[in-house]
Amino acid sequence: MHNKKLFWLHIKKAAGTSTRALLQQHYVEVDRKNKPKNFIQATPDEYNDILNNYRVVLGDYQFKRSLFAKTHLYPDQWNDMYSFAFSREPIDRCVSMFHYLFSRGKDVGHLRTMLHSVKNSLMTRKRVSSTSYAFDVFLDYAHGARQSDSIYQPLGNHFTTHTAPMWEDITDLDGNVLLKEVFRLEALIEGINRAFCECGIDQRLESSDEPFRKKKLNRQRYAPSRSQIQKIEQIYPQDFEVYETAWHKA
Secondary structure (H helix, E strand, O other): OOOOOEEEEOOOOOOHHHHHHHHOOOOOOOOOOOOOOOHHHOOHHHHHHHHOOOOOOOHHHOOOHHHHHHHHHOOOOHHHOEEEEEEOOHHHHHHHHHHHHHHHOHHHHHHHHHHHHHHHHOOOOOHHHHHHHHHHHHHHHHHHHHHOOOOOOOOOHHHHHHOOOHHHHHEOOOOOEOOOEEEEHHHHHHHHHHHHHHOOOOOOOOHHHOOHHHHHHOOOOOOOOHHHHHHHHHHOHHHHHHHHHOEOOO
């Protein structure tokens, strides 16, 4: 069997940490935080993880990472590579973005400070009202990031990349999906095993190998209102199509 090269596109807030752990030793990691590598410094085996680092800016290809990979990183290999990604249900993914950026977003201090101010000012109201208002503000900024000509507006590159739609990153300029396969996040183990099989890797995972994602996805989270769901559908329309057509367990 021909051994294909593996290429995994990390979609933010879609089990990236778990996927990196499960792909070892078949996915080469680099320093993405302290001294991030760039492509000029790297070997081809390191390109994938560099591309998955939001700190590495790509100019006009910033949100067309699959197209960048096909055009500039692997121009002679792309069609023979097994490229794949995982699609998280868009509403759940959006709520996860909110919790991540609100609770841990050190690089988006303005948003975090503002939302904490919102929560403090509404202490006398029901907590759900405070969170609902904060989520509305978050969605407004996510929409603003999609409309902005700069990756640094309105709240910086960390916010812009972590709220980016999946659709643009997996398609070319004509809207054709460039990846060999897109799996639903619920089929994480099955998707990685399929990648191993396609790449001639003699390894298979069991469902018990991946406990982190299930715990995370089952956690009680904020439930958006109908009007907020409509906003999410307006910001990420194609991502719903991707999820509906993605490979999933029967």
